[in-house]
Amino acid sequence: MSWQKACSMxxxxxxxxxxxxxxxxxxxxxxxxxxxxxxxxHMGFPLHMGSLKNGILTCQWHHARFDLSSGGTLDPWADDLxxxxxxxxxxxxxVNVARATGDRATYHMNQLQKGLEQNLSLxxxxxxxxxxxxxxxxxxxxxxxxxxxxTTSNNAGxxxxxxxxxxxxxxxxxxxxxxxxQALYQALVMVASxxxxxxxxxxxxPLTTRADMExxxxxxxxxxxxxRDAQGAERILLSAMHTYSKEALAQLVMRAxxxxxxxxxxxxxxxxxxxxxxIELCDDAYHSDILASLPMIVTTAExxxxxxxxxxxxxxxxxxxxxxxxxxxxDVNPSSPLDDGALLTALLESQDGSSIQAVKQxxxxxxPLVNIARVITLAAATRIVHFSMQNDFDDWNTVLHTFSHAxxxxxxxxxxxxxxxxxAMMHTVVSLSLDSFLNIxxxxxxxxxxxxxxxxxxxxxxFDTQQPVEVAAQWALSYSDKHAxxxxxxxxxxxxxxxxxxxxxxxxxYEAATAEYDNWxxxxxxxxxxxxxxxxxxxxxxVAAHSPTPRxxxxxxxxxxxxxxxxxxxEDA
Ligand code: FES
Numbered sequence: 001m002s003w004q005k006a007c008s009m010x011x012x013x014x015x016x017x018x019x020x021x022x023x024x025x026x027x028x029x030x031x032x033x034x035x036x037x038x039x040x041x042h043m044g045f046p047l048h049m050g051s052l053k054n055g056i057l058t059c060q061w062h063h064a065r066f067d068l069s070s071g072g073t074l075d076p077w078a079d080d081l082x083x084x085x086x087x088x089x090x091x092x093x094x095v096n097v098a099r100a101t102g103d104r105a106t107y108h109m110n111q112l113q114k115g116l117e118q119n120l121s122l123x124x125x126x127x128x129x130x131x132x133x134x135x136x137x138x139x140x141x142x143x144x145x146x147x148x149x150x151t152t153s154n155n156a157g158x159x160x161x162x163x164x165x166x167x168x169x170x171x172x173x174x175x176x177x178x179x180x181x182q183a184l185y186q187a188l189v190m191v192a193s194x195x196x197x198x199x200x201x202x203x204x205x206p207l208t209t210r211a212d213m214e215x216x217x218x219x220x221x222x223x224x225x226x227x228r229d230a231q232g233a234e235r236i237l238l239s240a241m242h243t244y245s246k247e248a249l250a251q252l253v254m255r256a257x258x259x260x261x262x263x264x265x266x267x268x269x270x271x272x273x274x275x276x277x278x279i280e281l282c283d284d285a286y287h288s289d290i291l292a293s294l295p296m297i298v299t300t301a302e303x304x305x306x307x308x309x310x311x312x313x314x315x316x317x318x319x320x321x322x323x324x325x326x327x328x329x330x331d332v333n334p335s336s337p338l339d340d341g342a343l344l345t346a347l348l349e350s351q352d353g354s355s356i357q358a359v360k361q362x363x364x365x366x367x368p369l370v371n372i373a374r375v376i377t378l379a380a381a382t383r384i385v386h387f388s389m390q391n392d393f394d395d396w397n398t399v400l401h402t403f404s405h406a407x408x409x410x411x412x413x414x415x416x417x418x419x420x421x422x423x424a425m426m427h428t429v430v431s432l433s434l435d436s437f438l439n440i441x442x443x444x445x446x447x448x449x450x451x452x453x454x455x456x457x458x459x460x461x462x463f464d465t466q467q468p469v470e471v472a473a474q475w476a477l478s479y480s481d482k483h484a485x486x487x488x489x490x491x492x493x494x495x496x497x498x499x500x501x502x503x504x505x506x507x508x509x510y511e512a513a514t515a516e517y518d519n520w521x522x523x524x525x526x527x528x529x530x531x532x533x534x535x536x537x538x539x540x541x542x543v544a545a546h547s548p549t550p551r552x553x554x555x556x557x558x559x560x561x562x563x564x565x566x567x568x569x570x571e572d573a
Pocket of ligand 1: 059540
């Protein structure tokens with residue numbers, strides 16, 4: 001029975017406002033009867049305490065105004081009212097307590113779309129909460145909405161928001177439902193903010209090239225990006241997508257991305273890798289928008305070979321180019337084994353470019369590139385483990401950039417054996433060498449200890465204190481030593497991160513560290529165990545260094561969650 005008796009007309013005429021079961025308020029205004037959810041759609045303030053004048057209900061808290069007849073708000077940041085049907089029979093008022101929202105998934109998708117278009121965090125939160133709680137299979141619809149908006153509303157190209165969105169979709173299985181909401185919400189808020197006040201992207205048309213010219217697209221594309229011609233590059237890419245495989249497309253793009261050094265502190269390669277992960281995750285209909293968004297990021301980027309620290313006192317550019325020439329002219333044996341420990345030491349001890357030679361040697365010995373990339377990424381995580389708290393706070397970003405770039409190269413190589421990624425590996429190696437001063441003095445690696453109480457809420461509580469870098473890292477290490485299943489630990493780290501204003505870099509760190517950790521899980525030896533500890537400690541140190549924050553951003557998703565579940569937000573409601 002969805003129709004319920006509310007009260008008599010006589011009663012309502014006397015009181016004007018009547019609260020009934022289910023948190024619904026019945027109002028009489030200018031001779032009309034209305035029934036609405038008593039919780040303001042903005043932040044839940046009781047609307048029976050609001051003021052009614054001239055057909056408009058005004059909430060007492062932030063003064064959002066609502067047209068009672070339609071339920072629509074005059075203040076889009078507050079969202080529309082939830083209305084219920086009413087009927088009057090024999091002077092008795094009845095309310096249909098079933099919400100008249102039509103198809104619920106469509107309703108919440110509209111909220112999400114509106115939130116993205118108008119850059120309204122609350123609506124994004126409500127859309128995500130609504131869709132995820134109907135069915136987690138809607139993750140794909142949420143991803144599609146974010147990718148479509150992020151690649152078409154923003155003429156700056158495949159940006160940090162869409163990159164973060166793909167990263168958060170990747171880590172969802174590690175998180176509890178409520179934290180999954182935060183992960184998608186925080187990424188989508190970034191997508192909306194990237195697109196705010198930007199001109200939309202106008203997609204170009206493909207070329208109608210003769211079939212025998214198609215093999216030239218790889219050269220044409222790199223020629224265009226070299227001279228920062230985004231439009232020419234876009235037309236070539238949109239043409240190639242119809243005949244090239246996904247792997248060939250990725251190789252075409254990566255060749256141009258690696259032609260120049262460590263562009264935008266490695267972000268260009270990182271974003272490009274995420275774009276190709278998005279292509280794997282999304283339906284075909286989204287691929288051309290994703291591809292069309294790539295030329296802009298590569299043609300507008302800063303190139304590190306133009307920076308003095310890449311040229312002096314050590315001329316890394318010349319060292320890398322020479323090593324690449326040697327590799328190209330070498331006879332490489334396939335599938336040699338790798339001494340992981342020796343390479344790791346060489347990477348970490350180098351301050352003069354000797355690590356370039358070490359990597360060159362193992363490539364020329366025929367070690368699979370993906371195995372080398374895995375150890376390079378581990379070296380970058382080790383830099384974070386030993387990052388000194390005496391460094392400038394912004395330098396956390398410097399070591400994060402190297403780690404994130406290394407992971408993107410590793411992930412790209414896991415998808416496809418692309419020789420142009422050798423260049424990218426060398427760029428990480430140089431960046432690792434440049435970062436060596438950030439380990440002087442080196443922070444001590446934590447050692448596992450006996451925990452008095454290993455309940456994870458104690459671990460979470462540590463993040464309430466200012467930068468609990470060492471204590472949290474030791475706690476996590478001690479927990480992982482004792483428990484074979486580290487899933488709950490990583491879920492708690494995710495929770496600690498996402499109840500904060502996490503920011504792009506911290507979210508990147510979580511995704512990269514957990515993916516690399518999982519990778520080492522497939523090996524069963526002492527080196528792999530130490531590698532996993534390194535990744536865990538690096539992750540916890542990074543998250544702890546960025547905690548706590550004002551926790552402003554997660555609030556709207558939290559409110560959306562509580563409103564959706566019908567919770568009272570104010571005690572006096
Ligand atoms: S306007 Fe109603 S709670 Fe903010």
